[in-house]
Amino acid sequence: NSKVIQTPRYLVKGQGQKAKMRCIPEKGHPVVFWYQQNKNNEFKFLINFQNQEVLQQIDMTEKRFSAECPSNSPCSLEIQSSEAGDSALYLCASSLSGGHAEQFFGPGTRLTVL
């Protein structure tokens, strides 16, 4: 069973508010991914890290989204100014070595922006 921990499980914010969610990867997994899964189950890659370094992030992430994975602290994903379209399930996954290794997913944070 996956040991990726995500908090909180549910998050409700008003438009324009900040929304912050956290992820603790499986012990020993240096690579962390953030995905957004919308109500149509479509998966969108947001950003990934290897240790504390950003490997790749999409344009959307570069504008209103910020993420970090500090050493000895949980990884975090923050939306600076939430929009209704940000309502989705945010999934964190970790893996041993990235693209060619199995990803283990956390339970997700379901964000609702009113």
Add this chain to the structure above:
Amino acid sequence: QQKVQQSPESLIVPEGGMASLNCTSSDRNVDYFWWYRQHSGKSPKMLMSIFSNGEKEEGRFTVHLNKASLHTSLHIRDSQPSDSALYLCAASANYGNEKITFGAGTKLTIKP
């Protein structure tokens, strides 16, 4: 931007029947495919992966890969109601950025 196309979008199969799901990548650099299963309200879990041409079998699940056409398929025989889930195909290429791209999934329903 690589796209991973899955078909069909949804599939209903009678209990005990065979379910066949398809997946194709548009990126000629893709060299690894994954199948993940996501039960309703749960997070995705890896089912099988494949990187060599041919077939790989694990119990009731068989995965095929044709690298020339960048097409993979997942076949579930003797389908059970517990197989009802969203099946996500993912593909990765060796770009060094560790990214994998997921398709939109096939929603499989097994009818008792």
